[in-house]
Amino acid sequence: MKKIILLSAMMLMTVVSFGRTRVSEKAVVVADTIYYAADQLCVNNPSQASYYRLLKQQGTGLNKEDVFQDFYMDGTLKAEGGYNFIDLNNDKNSQLNGEVTTYYVNGKEKLHGKYVNGQRNGFFTLQMRDGGVAVVDYRNGKSVYDYFMVTRPNGTQEKRPLSEIKSLLQ
Numbered sequence: 001m002k003k004i005i006l007l008s009a010m011m012l013m014t015v016v017s018f019g020r021t022r023v024s025e026k027a028v029v030v031a032d033t034i035y036y037a038a039d040q041l042c043v044n045n046p047s048q049a050s051y052y053r054l055l056k057q058q059g060t061g062l063n064k065e066d067v068f069q070d071f072y073m074d075g076t077l078k079a080e081g082g083y084n085f086i087d088l089n090n091d092k093n094s095q096l097n098g099e100v101t102t103y104y105v106n107g108k109e110k111l112h113g114k115y116v117n118g119q120r121n122g123f124f125t126l127q128m129r130d131g132g133v134a135v136v137d138y139r140n141g142k143s144v145y146d147y148f149m150v151t152r153p154n155g156t157q158e159k160r161p162l163s164e165i166k167s168l169l170q
Helices: 002-018
Strands: 034-036 051-058 065-072 077-085 095-103 109-116 122-127 133-139 147-151 157-161
Touching: none
Parallel strands: none
Antiparallel strands: 034 051, 051 065, 065 077, 077 095, 095 109, 109 122, 122 133, 133 147, 147 157
């Protein structure tokens, strides 16, 4: 019975991940392309960049929101979501707001969660390369627990120390 519940939860998480809100195709680009190096510092020459960003607006009136899309240099989507402030010189200082999704180089979803004024808030899900799913619960930018939960493709679950996932959540 326990395995059936876990398998159902995994399938539901997979279905939910396909229904995520994406930056609309109708979003309008509102700024020049910004190029960033691997260290997240702005560079002027695309040949020195690791990724580039497009700042956009979508919606109208009260529903208008600022959104971004980051792309690997080959044009594959790297990240997308909402923001309050983008630091044009150092991306580490940018303040995300709303749902944000990041992607692996192969285009598959990596991380999804919600930011409130630059701080992680709620459940962040990490799609692990081995097919497992890791979940971390945040409140006001800090993990609620000193561990995260991993659900493996076979349905088994385990607690792992938070220190193991920090580098993946960057």
